[in-house]
Amino acid sequence: MTKKQKKVLIRIIIAFLLLVVLHFVPVKGWLSLVLYLVPYFVIGYDILKKAFKGILNRQVFDENFLMAVATVGAIILGEYTEGVAVMLFYQIGELFQSYAVGKSRRNISELMDIRPDYANIEKDGKLEKVDPDEVEVGSIIVVKPGEKIPIDGIVEYGTTTLNTAALTGESLPRDAKEGDEVISGCINMTGLIKIKTTKEFGDSTVSKILDLVENSSSKKSRSENFITKFARYYTPAVCYGALALAVLPPIVSLIIGFDPAWNQWIYRALTFLVISCPCALVISIPLSFFAGIGGASKEGVLVKGSNYLEALSEAKYIVFDKTGTLTKGVFEVAGIHDAVIPEDKLLEYAAYAESFSSHPISRSLCKAYGKEIDQTRVSDVNEISGEGVTAVVDGTSVAAGNIKLMKRLGIECKECGNVGTVVHVAVNGSYAGHILISDQLKQHTKQALEELKKLGMKKLVMLTGDAKRVAESVAKEVGVTDVYSELLPADKVSKVEELLEKKPAKEKLVFVGDGINDAPVLSRADIGIAMGALGSDAAIEAADIVLMDDDPLKISKAIHISKKCIRIVYENIYFAIGIKIICLVLGALGIANMWAAIFADVGVMVIAVLNAIRALNAGK
Structure with missing residues (x-):
C-alpha cells in the first residue's frame, strides 16, 4: 500500500469512527450539523476540491461533481448521516479501486521484471558494475549465476542453463554454451559466462519488449473508446435528468393544486445522482484489458494494444506460413x-x-x-x-x-x-x-490446430513456397483446411488480400509467421502474430502480437486469453449498466433510498473491479 493509500485509509477510519460516535450522541439543530461536518470534511475535502477545480476549468461533469452535489444536497436536506456515508463509501470504493489497479501493475511489473539493473565489466582483473546503457557493442560482459543477462550477445566463455520464463512463460530452462546467441532478460542459473555484446542496450530484446508492454495502453480497443464517449455524454445527461427530477414534479404538483413536496423530490434527485456515477464502467473496462495484457505477458504472449486483444477474440480465419511456423524449419x-x-x-x-x-x-x-x-x-x-x-x-x-x-x-x-x-x-x-x-513438424502442431478448430475457427490456411506435392502432404497431416503452394513472398501478400476480401467484415483474419521474412504479410492481415520471435527484431516490429517461443499451442492460448478478457469486459458492461438502470428507476420512483444508491455506485464498482482483475489469470 502506498503512502497516499495509507493516508486515505486513515481518513476513512477516522471518519467512520466519528460517524459511529455521532450516531449515539443526542444532539440536534445547528450543533448536529457542525459535528457531522467534521467527518464529512475529513473524508471528503479532496473530492470537494477536485469538483471545484473541475468547475473552474469548465470540466464540470465528472464523478467528483456528482458526489459533491449529492452529498452537499443531502446535508442541506438534513440527511447528515447519509451525506457523510455516501462520501465515506465512495472513498472506500476509490481506495479499493486504487489498490486493485496497483496490484495489477505490480503483477505485470513482476511478470516483466526483466530490466537489468547493471552489467559486469571486467577491469584490471576485477568486476565493475556499470549501467547497461554505457556498454558498447563488442564489449565483454560477465554474468554470474543468479544474474540477469543485461544485453544481447554471444557466449564467449562458459556453459550454463538459462531461465527464460519471464520472456516465454515456459519454466523449462535452456542450455547455452560457447558460440550460442543469448538474449537480455534471461536469468543465468548455473555457470559463470562471458558474453560479447552484439547490440546496444536500447536495441536489445529486453528494451524492445518493455517498450512494447509499456506502450500497449496507448492503443485503445473499441470497448474502451465506447466507454470514454459514453461517459462524456452520459454524465451530463444524468445531471440534467436529476435536475429535471428535482424541479418538474413539484412544479406540476403546484399547477394541479397538490403539495409540491420539494424535499422529497430533491432527495430522489440526489439519490439519482449517486446511482448514476459511471465509476464501475470507467475503471473496470480499461482495467480488464490492462490485466488481460498482463496475463498474456505471463504466458509469453506480448500484445501491442487492447485493440489487438479485442480483434483477436473475433478471429475466424487463421493463415499460417509453413516453414518455421508449423514445421521446425530445421532442414x-x-x-x-x-x-x-x-x-x-x-x-x-x-x-x-x-x-x-x-x-x-x-x-x-x-x-x-x-x-x-x-x-x-x-x-x-x-x-x-x-x-x-x-x-x-x-x-x-x-x-x-x-x-x-x-x-x-x-x-x-x-x-x-x-x-x-x-x-x-x-x-x-x-x-x-x-x-x-x-523438414519435420513441430511437436504440438497437430494439437494446436485441433485446439483452434475447437475455438471455432472457420478456416485454417497454409501458405508456402514449397512444391504442391510437399505442401499438400503437410496440410493433410496437420489438418489444414486450405493450402496454397509454390508462392513467392509477394504472392503470400496477394493471397492474404484475396482472403480478406472474401471474408465477412466482422470476422478477423490472423496471419501467423516466424517473423524472419513475413513482415509484409504480418502487416497486411487484420492481426499479425509472430511466433518464435525471441530476439527477432523484425518480428517484434512488424507483428501486432508476439509469441516469445515457437510452440504453436501458444496461438490457441492467445485466442483463449483474448476471448476470456472480452467476456469479462462485457460481463462488467452488462452488469454495471443493468444494475444502474434498475436502481435509477427505483430511485426516481422513491423506492430506492441513498443506501441503495451507495450499493449501485460503490458496490457495483467493487464487484466490477474484482471481476476485471480475473483477467490477470486469463491464460489459466
Whole structure:
C-alpha cells in the first residue's frame, strides 16, 4: 500500500469512527450539523476540491461533481448521516479501486521484471558494475549465476542453463554454451559466462519488449473508446435528468393544486445522482484489458494494444506460413537422387553455390557437406527469390534451386517421388541430379490446430513456397483446411488480400509467421502474430502480437486469453449498466433510498473491479 493509500485509509477510519460516535450522541439543530461536518470534511475535502477545480476549468461533469452535489444536497436536506456515508463509501470504493489497479501493475511489473539493473565489466582483473546503457557493442560482459543477462550477445566463455520464463512463460530452462546467441532478460542459473555484446542496450530484446508492454495502453480497443464517449455524454445527461427530477414534479404538483413536496423530490434527485456515477464502467473496462495484457505477458504472449486483444477474440480465419511456423524449419539432407556426377561432388557444388544465402535450405546443404567452405572459390552469385541460386564454383557454372529455376534456365529435370523439399542441381547447363531435404513438424502442431478448430475457427490456411506435392502432404497431416503452394513472398501478400476480401467484415483474419521474412504479410492481415520471435527484431516490429517461443499451442492460448478478457469486459458492461438502470428507476420512483444508491455506485464498482482483475489469470 502506498503512502497516499495509507493516508486515505486513515481518513476513512477516522471518519467512520466519528460517524459511529455521532450516531449515539443526542444532539440536534445547528450543533448536529457542525459535528457531522467534521467527518464529512475529513473524508471528503479532496473530492470537494477536485469538483471545484473541475468547475473552474469548465470540466464540470465528472464523478467528483456528482458526489459533491449529492452529498452537499443531502446535508442541506438534513440527511447528515447519509451525506457523510455516501462520501465515506465512495472513498472506500476509490481506495479499493486504487489498490486493485496497483496490484495489477505490480503483477505485470513482476511478470516483466526483466530490466537489468547493471552489467559486469571486467577491469584490471576485477568486476565493475556499470549501467547497461554505457556498454558498447563488442564489449565483454560477465554474468554470474543468479544474474540477469543485461544485453544481447554471444557466449564467449562458459556453459550454463538459462531461465527464460519471464520472456516465454515456459519454466523449462535452456542450455547455452560457447558460440550460442543469448538474449537480455534471461536469468543465468548455473555457470559463470562471458558474453560479447552484439547490440546496444536500447536495441536489445529486453528494451524492445518493455517498450512494447509499456506502450500497449496507448492503443485503445473499441470497448474502451465506447466507454470514454459514453461517459462524456452520459454524465451530463444524468445531471440534467436529476435536475429535471428535482424541479418538474413539484412544479406540476403546484399547477394541479397538490403539495409540491420539494424535499422529497430533491432527495430522489440526489439519490439519482449517486446511482448514476459511471465509476464501475470507467475503471473496470480499461482495467480488464490492462490485466488481460498482463496475463498474456505471463504466458509469453506480448500484445501491442487492447485493440489487438479485442480483434483477436473475433478471429475466424487463421493463415499460417509453413516453414518455421508449423514445421521446425530445421532442414536436413535426406538423400541424393538421379545424380549423373559423384554424389559428394554434387553436394559440394550445391553447398558452395548456396553458401552466401541465409535461407534454411542453404544452411542445411552447407551442414550436410560437413567441411569448411572457402567462399573465395565462388563468384557471380545470383539469388533468385522463390527459385534458387546460380553461381560460378571453381570456374564451373552451377544452378541450385526448385523446378522453377530449372525451367527458367531451360534445363529438363526429373520429378522426385519422395515427399520433401527438392533442390535440383545443374552443372554447366546440364542436369546433374537432385537433393532431397526434409523438414519435420513441430511437436504440438497437430494439437494446436485441433485446439483452434475447437475455438471455432472457420478456416485454417497454409501458405508456402514449397512444391504442391510437399505442401499438400503437410496440410493433410496437420489438418489444414486450405493450402496454397509454390508462392513467392509477394504472392503470400496477394493471397492474404484475396482472403480478406472474401471474408465477412466482422470476422478477423490472423496471419501467423516466424517473423524472419513475413513482415509484409504480418502487416497486411487484420492481426499479425509472430511466433518464435525471441530476439527477432523484425518480428517484434512488424507483428501486432508476439509469441516469445515457437510452440504453436501458444496461438490457441492467445485466442483463449483474448476471448476470456472480452467476456469479462462485457460481463462488467452488462452488469454495471443493468444494475444502474434498475436502481435509477427505483430511485426516481422513491423506492430506492441513498443506501441503495451507495450499493449501485460503490458496490457495483467493487464487484466490477474484482471481476476485471480475473483477467490477470486469463491464460489459466
